[in-house]
Amino acid sequence: MPDRSFTISATRDFPYYRKVWKKVVAILIASAFLPLAIIGGGMYVYLARTIKHKTMEALQAEAVSHKRDIDSFLTERIMDLKLISENNGLSKMMSPGAIEQVLSSLQRELPCFQDLGVIGADGEHLAYTGPYDLKAKNYRNTVWFKAVMDDGVSVSDVFTGFRNVPHFIIAVKRNEGKTLWILRATVMSSLFDNIVTQLAGNTKADAYLINSKGDFQTNARKGGELMMKSQVLPPGRFKGVQVEEKGTTLTLTTWLETVSWLSVVSIDTRDLFEDSRRVRNMGLFVILLGGFVIILSILFTTDSLVSMLEEKRKNNRRLDLRLRRAAFLASLMKLSKGVFSDLTDILSNIHVTGTLMKEQIGLADVCETDLMAEQIFSEAIRGRNLIDSFIRFAGPEDPVIMAVDIHMMLDHIIVFLRTALIEKNIGVITDFQAGFPTVRSDGNALCQVLLTLLVNAASAVSANGSIFVSTSMKENGVMILISDDGPGLGKADMEYLFEPQYSTDRGDSGFGLSISRDIMERIGGRISVRNGEEHGAVFEVQVPGGFVWEYPDAKGVIPN
Template identity: 25%
Template sequence: MAQETKNTEKKTKGTGPGTKLLVGEFLNYKRIWLISFVLTAAFAIIPVIFFAVLDYNLTRRALENDAEARAARLASNTWRSISFFLDERKNALSYVVRSNSLAQLEDTQQLTKTLNFLHQSFGGFTDIGIIDATGVQNAYAGPHGLAGKNYKDQQWFKDTMDHGISVSDVFLGFRNVPHISIALRHTTPDNSYVIIRATIEHQLPKIISEVKTSGNGDAFLINAQGVLQTPSHHFGAVLEKANIALPLATDQTRTMPITLEDGQNLISAFRHIPNTPFILVVLKSKQVIMSPWQDSQATVIKYLGISISVVLLWIGAVTAYFVRRLKYLDIKRSKYFHMAEYENKMASIGRLAAGVAHEINNPLAIINEKAGLIKDLAHFKQELKNEPRLLETVDIILASVKRCSRITRQLLSFGRQTQTTAVPLTLKSVLDEVLVFLVKEAQLKNIFIEIDVPDTLPQVVGNRGKLQQVLLNIVNNAFAAMPRDGRLSIKAEETDDAFVRLDISDSGCGISPENLKHIFEPFFSTKTNQGGTGLGLSITYGLVQEIGGRIKVESKVNEGTTFIVSLPTTTQKEE
């Protein structure tokens, strides 16, 4: 049996902003829930995210500053070691010049002893030589046999002659091996110049290699032209050109971020070593330095995500609960409003029925009186006795008047809703009062009505008007669900628990299982475009509960539906 309900959720007309929150006569609960959820979640989560992002950035910046400071400290400590190493060798050469005469220095044996002394005392010296003002090396001590070589075209020679002392870039020279030279200009008694020169090959890379650079870090020396003076992990071997931007010369350690061609982000510290052409570069991998912070931040973000998810779930559940309560109260309010409207309509129908019955009963009484007079006259007048057709017509008139009187009495009984207390009722008589108004519709649709309600059933207890309304709603639904040539079965029997069970079955289209569980909910309907209030079965359910009964429904699609109404009897009421 298809339920006589209707979903009244249709969007209201209007252009104001509030109209979007209304659907039919109800609020748009999905929109209310969404707005409530979004606003509550925003006020709860935005401050948390704001402070999390703020802490994230502050912590990152603090770690970056700390990494830059550590790189700067490492560069400062390293350049001091290199500067001390070079100053120590320059001072050693200066001591050799002051403690020996020119003749001693130009003596090869004495020069060899001096080299051995320097090597044993300080280390790092490869060879040593005395070069005159024309650039010719007059005396030489070392493994490479460079006596007699002319260095006048060498840059270090020119710098030494100009400034008195020089530390050269790394260069290949005559030996074709990367090395640096430390040279001092010495004035002879005859006011000419000689240069004492020593070379160093492997000490600077050794000092740089002792620098602790964790992870993918690097440390190396470079000159102002970008030529490597020591090997580099990232930029290649000695004397290769490094593609790196160098800061201006200053007596302070400078830090700056750089990005390699392979995309690595590095923190770099630069320091110009005084009185040398060298620039110390210390590189530290930003990824390695920031990895502990990233691990901790990943943990914080994970727990932040979990916390936000829990908050969102809680807010969603709470707002859904309150919106459901709002929906329940709104539906309940609307239901009672419609029930009051329905009761008012029934009362109006009752008053109208009383007026109509009164107006019909007056002419019926006259018709009945005149028909009786005609029948009496027929008995007294002999000529009328011989007219059987007249007497038959009078009997038909009297029978029709009696039938009309019965209909008006039933109409008055059905429309009368003044009874408020529960009284004993005969189920069959109440059923007859309802069916009398549906006979014509049953004839039009050729619906066969089968009634099996014994006269021996005990009386039920209830309100006549409410019981009439229950039966009328169920039978009307049955008629709506059945096509032509349908069948309606009404059967009643007494149960063991002092109730009368009334089964109203139809041969209609039936109700699907997913709709069956919502059949008694207010405003639920599968016939949204066919009119009605959508409250018929909901009101029916409430009326059955009010008179102390029970109602349930059984249905199969395309087979039919059965409403089972259990009504309390007088015996059950007494118990």
């Protein structure tokens, strides 16, 4: 039986098919994993690229949106100051309490405005409201003052100035006839920071502003403080969004419209592509798990197949040995047949010589020579029977035709079974027809059939039971009836009794009756069974008078 227990394939003993095992495993693994790798890898690359492309598009859109929001914020603040300056006029703004009221209303709208000042064309404060005492300050030489005087509007870079706190200035110029004045508001960087950060929708992104010199105009989340030099070197002005990937950092930059500040959005690509990485890891896990299952299946299947091959090979080897043995025996028997044929001739010579001697010896010596002649005959006959038995053993398919005295054969079998019959005190009642002829048949085979039936009958009957044996002559041969007073046969027994391996409690091994049926068919006879009228089973054996042979191209009867 093949070894069904599962052990590691590489350590199992496949002495003849190890190479086949390796080849099959390699081919199966390659054919399973190559498409998997190509399809899986291709899909992963395609998906990763698509995800990256879409993400970049979304990020660019976000950077543009961020820039627009900041621009809008600053534009709105400039508009606020313009509206105030235009609506109120210089005289009103300088009237007591007016500027405080305007600042208050501005702060209500947006708390980022810290103070408000009205400055004359000479840079002196005409009016001021705020937490600092800046009325005496002159801004004539400041950058933002010059810018607003030149351009009418100015948004300064972040600086600390007189107050020593980071802030930036939004200033608008107003011409009232010949009078020129400037409305200036201070935006606190800390508050502006919050606005810029809030505008950046992606919470994982770092959004900040730098001026054209590269100084931070807002705080950056990761190592960038206000007014410090940033690592980003502002390029010349450009339109749209510039994308730069350095290491794991992706940076998107775009220039603001209202002020010469660069809006920077930087994000860690590890955070950005976390989802796609998760998908990739999950895919890899599925592939590895699937691969593991595939490898296990391949090993298990290949193991089973190769084990079967090994087992088959062993069986073939055993069969081969048997065939060789059979071939040897056959050749031996072929040789033996020639030898026995010569021996038969020798015995025949002895026999005929003995017969002649017996006939020609004088009366005086008759007693002694008769004895000697009888010994010669009996030895010659014994030798012939021995040769017949041996040849029959060597070629059981070749029947040996002989004149069979069925009564004598039955008597011999009954004597042979005597011990078994005595044990159960079984009586054998015979009813042999007088004048019964001898039949020419395969005596040994017929003897085997009758012996099987009588042994089975002896097994079937209980203690003190009886077996009945009768013979009768029929038109083309003879019939032998063997019956018993046992329990008889069931319906299934009757149907399958002569099938190979079907055994009953009558003592048949499962082959005896099957072989008997084959023998009877081979010698042209028939065997059948029925239940007795009262009890027991009745076997009918019909033996043809002359030996009947069955050949593909010939059919006939050897005359008796």
